[in-house]
Amino acid sequence: MDAFFVEVERLADPSLVGRPVAVGGAGDRGVVASASYEARVHGVHSAMPMTFARRRCPDLRIVAPDHRRYAEVSEQVFEIFRSFTPIVEGLSVDEAFLDVSGLRLLYSDTDAIAADIRAQIRATLSLPASVGIAATKFIAKMASGRAKPDGVLRVPSGTETAFLHPLPVGELWGVGAATYASLAQLGVATIGDLASIPVASLVARLGDAMGHHLAGLSRGEDRRSVEPDTKAKSLSVEHTYEVDITGYDVLETEMLRHSDRLSGRLRRAGVSGRTVHIKVRFSDFSTVTRSMTLAGGTDVARDIYRAARELLTRLDVGSRPVRLLGVGVSGLDEGTGVRQLAVDRPAKWDELADAVADVRARYGADSVAPARVRGGGAAMEPASSRSEFASDVGASEGDENVPEEHRPSPDGNS
């Protein structure tokens, strides 16, 4: 999809059409997530700090992202893909590989398939899309990039190297800033230059996997097939604060908030994770991670939070200002319907989490939250609407000190 977030926003607000638009965070620490082609003319591109984008393009219209909406539209786009072929491999929210070899008998040629897919997207969703056609995934990916905006590019079999070799190495899928700098030292400017370097030199410079990988790509070789139904391997929640946060108390509260969100996403996805990771970025942008593997998988906020808190203490953050805090899980197992219980976790925590999920489904995501996360919210709400889950989950001293009657119960107000 072309400038996907921007184009989805334009459907909701036609005044954005034809103007330079950036979707992204408007605050001091925001970056551009998606830029319209009118904005790109001014040198605005994704991942650029928004303050810089604004300076480059004073007329820029800035729109806050609505990821839920993009996910909905994405699902509609993928439905169109799957109406052509079941072999669809999603690469991100707005792009996918389609293996259309099964459509050979239905269409005169692949250009006709591409035209049909684009027409369907245009007709049902009013969105522009571009298509790259090739015999391998990576050539198709590169071709789609050069087909944008709103175009089609086919690279016929046998012409792969002719297509690739004149292009700058930086355009090769998998070559970013660091690899680009390494290659520049080897005197490599184009993909053709890359193809002329001995594989051993590339491996020595870039490592085993990357060396062999790029050597193959530069020759147009890519044996990867289109893999539908790939499962997620990790899930995470992170946030960069407008103003740095400081001190364990605040860090723990924020970690609880993140753990709660992450738990909701795990449960909605029907998976549990066994390894918990935390990520801390300090004010100087240095970033550290810590992780620990649990005895069994979990999707419960309390378990994730406890691990995250433990990892936080290992980090010795002290009073250093923190700009980003994150938590994630990996080692995802499909929930089989029968949830595996961690040794030290009574079933009531699962029941509580189910109850919280029910309340949120009925009354909205903000209807219930740990008291610690609610902060001073008590004065704003009748006591009866507050969740008990909170006073315990948020307690830094653990449950041992919490009297039985104050522990959450699955059939209580929660």
Added chain:
DNA sequence: TCTGGGGTCCTAGGACCC
């Protein structure tokens, strides 16, 4: 200019096992 949020994959060292 001052750097989001969500992912995937690779490397390298160490623990542990046979």
Added chain:
DNA sequence: TCTGGGGTCCTAGGACCC
């Protein structure tokens, strides 16, 4: 007393992608 070869899992960091 000094030492193999192979494997798996865990952890931390980094590159890359959209």
